[in-house]
Amino acid sequence: MPSLTAGRRSVRWLTAGAIVLIVVGVSLLIPGSTEDAACTLNAPARIAVDQAELEFTATKVCTGRGPSDVTWTAAVGSTETSELRFRRTDSAVAQVFSNDPFGQWTWTVTRTDRSGADYNAPVTEVRAGSTVTVAAARQASSGTEVTFQVNRYDPKASAMVPWAGATATIESRKAPADDNAPFAPAGSATSDGEGIVVLTLRPRVDTQYRARFADAAEVFGATSDYVFVGR
Incomplete structure (x- = not known):
């Protein structure tokens, strides 16, 4: 009769016509356990x-x-x-x-x-969460003034407040553009004490701009919608 083996070693003998298997050093895994x-x-x-x-x-x-x-x-x-x-x-x-x-x-x-x-x-x-809005106003002689307003949630005030000193990457892409077209870095800026960043822009071609505010230690950053600035 062939021997039965499981794990490192086994012992086999006959007792009243039955085979008894003793397994040493083996942990058996029961399905569903x-x-x-x-x-x-x-x-x-x-x-x-x-x-x-x-x-x-x-x-x-x-x-x-x-x-x-x-x-x-x-x-x-x-x-x-x-x-x-x-x-x-x-x-x-x-x-x-x-x-x-x-x-x-x-x-x-x-x-x-x-x-x-x-x-x-x-x-x-x-x-804390943050939000950012953007607006553009055409200036007769100097180009287009683009204003970003960034706010963050203040737990003590239980309200959104201006986010002073927030750093942003200004990004741009040529217009018109598909919504999935990538933006490229075009500069950087830091919000003032009122959470405002103001840029005066005079692109050579029609361009879309947005601001991507970076995460801070206790605040998640936010990205603005894009704004169109004509040449």
Whole structure:
């Protein structure tokens, strides 16, 4: 009779007509057990705070015998900020408040009924949101004056306020242009104390301009609509 082997070694003998197999040093994986279960939280990569309270929805995907009740809690350092509880569902809603700390929110599992499963720990970047508007006015002798107004959310004021000192890349493309046509850098600028950037432009050909304000430590940047400036 051929020998039966599993793992590093096995022992075979007959007992009342049955084959008894003893496996040494082998961990057997039972399909559907917690050992082959894994859950992935799909949380937003970034959240721009532009009001006192906002909600967002996240989902989870589990394989194997996943949990029926699991909670991921977000924290910045040792400060807990929000939680997502999935109780017999694959989607959950959480809140972000304007007085929550900005920064990287790391989501870790703090409660589950399947402790042996594998869980991911995604990160959500939370910062204040910003907006930017643009207007153009033709000047009789000097060209076209283009004004960008950039604002950011201020948690203390619970309102959008002028974003002073914001840095922007001024971008342009020849007009007319398809909406998918790329812009190219044409200069740089910094907003004044009122969040304003004013440019006087005299292009040689019809041109579309926009401003792309960069992210800051606690504020996500924003990009304006484009404005047409004739030659």
